[in-house]
Amino acid sequence: MENAMNDLIRTLTEAFGPSGFEDAMRDLIRPLVEPYADEITVDSLGNLIVHKNAAAGNKNPQKVMIAAHMDEIGVMVSHITEKGFLRFTNIGGVFSHTLLGGRVRFANGTIGVIGSDRSDDRNAIHPLNKHFIDVGATSREDCPVRVGDSAQFYRPFEVRGRHLTAKSMDDRIGCVVAIEALRRLPEAVAHDLYFVFSVQEEVGTRGAEAAANGIMPDVSIALDVTLTGDVPEARPMDVSLGDGPAIKVKDSGMIAHAGLVRLMRRRAEAAGIEYQLEVLDGGSTDARAMQLAGPGSAAGCISIPCRYVHTPSETVDAGDVEGAIRLLVAVLQGEMDY
């Protein structure tokens, strides 16, 4: 079982899908969720929407949207020099100090190495636009990619004991939680469930906004990673790797619905799932967009604690992932008495 889970995490984290270019991710996820869906649709922006009807005769079914984003941060070629080097811009939150010596991969399989302009101060970090990608070309003519092509950071998935490390745990691990919850939910579910594998989260929660406007949920739950405060000299934050999934109370983009937070805590306690409460200073999730879409919804987020977010080595704890799956199933199967 654990090996099967790791295989799924490896497959999803290594797949190609910078924001706006999630086709390969969607093709991977679709067959995995098809057996559990009453209906599958792909909307205009490319969100994969898996709908599961509430069992007939259920009292008080609510329309619940669960969102995990398929896209990952990346780069896009903005200029090719005469010698065939690529200048690039960011797709989502890419930080300069994670770049030098890293590798990227384009949709056509081309691998690039990231270099930077000469630096006279070894302690200074160049801004993004003073970096370049070397794909082994010698001129514009023999360059295998063109302006407007996007690339992902390139790093293999590694199992390190309980810790799992990959370049795009944000938010492929959320996708894994959603897929696994779909597998574990009974045939007869309590609510009208819309599992949305969303696009373009990293560039401003754009996919989830459109999907939520289409679905108009009563309750919405994002599945995403959050930061931790458990490494040397970390910014203080009461979330640690290995202490269970985090129930989001607030981040910089939203305040979670207080009743939904209480409901999640009750379900976790009833099921004996260790959990943490999360207050995140910087960053937000698809829940922000879902909360405000259409007439609004009761929004919350189940977070998977993650170290080194937006670097090529995002790291989560296998037990936290399991806890997040169990918590999501427990929340979805109960009364929505938030």
Next chain:
Amino acid sequence: MNDLLKQLTEAIGVSGAEKEVRLLIRDLIADYVDEWSVDAMGNLVAIRRGTGQYDMRVLIDAHMDEVGLLITDIDSGGMLKFTNVGGFDDRALLGKVVQVGPDKITGVIGARAIHLLKSSEYSKVVKMDAMRIDIGAKSKEAASAKVKVGDYAAFVTEYEELDSDRTAIGKAFDNRAGCAALIELLRGERYPFDLVAAFTVQEEVGLRGARIAAFNARADAALVLECTPAYDLPNEKDVSPNVAMGKGVSVYIMDSRTIQDPRFVAHIMATGDAQGIPYQVRQPGGGGTNTGMIQRAGAGIPAATLAVPGRYAHTPTMMISLDDYHNIVRLADATLRTLTPDILRRA
């Protein structure tokens, strides 16, 4: 002389006060559209029915507002204080002629003559809040008789063509060039689907009009026509111009507000290649257009953006290549004529 561009650029329509340009466009399209209306924001929305071949609605957006100024106070000497409507480099303002308010009172944004500057002032940029519009009034009372606080001011620039009619200068090509192109599309043969043409307001202050127009349009796809800054002045380093004037229509892939629909972009480029219409990829990265709002309207709309490269945007005088202008009309038209629901359909 391109009369359409001349009429459109010489008309006034600062964001929030687009009535003059709206009435002009209405008259220019009325005979060619099946219906038109003005929504709560002031967007002019026209429908041109298709041949009935496809059950599809395609929204084409061109914002009709332009950057300008707004009078905030009249001082005791009769000089007008103002603020900006839309983004400006303050350095572009000094010494420029403007027309103020509904009566189009002529004024000049005054600058101290160089004779009177101290040497230490030569290298300083005068900020907008220290500038005044001078309408020649001698007192607050005299000025107040002609101008009210809250009046808009717009630049006065006559449209001209240079270089054997291949280059044009004038004000507000951003985005009257897009408006002119959209008008030409409405005047052509019917498309295989219904066209919803939105001449939108308040783009320059935050894409506000398009948000409402897109919500109401219930479109299956959207194409935005724009004028984007050409940063193509000589540069010694090997960095690309974002787009260059005269090198073709600029096609967007990503800007700060959107990642354009990749299927729509591929269709545009394939159309340009097949028909030999010059286009250039606009350098991905910054900037933003109405597409940012339109793409996310309702449950989302597949959207793409085409633009005429224009030098000196957000100043009183811009420059465009008329070849680029003709090519945006050709590329938009050819793209739409070959657009089918299958191109944008997902299983």
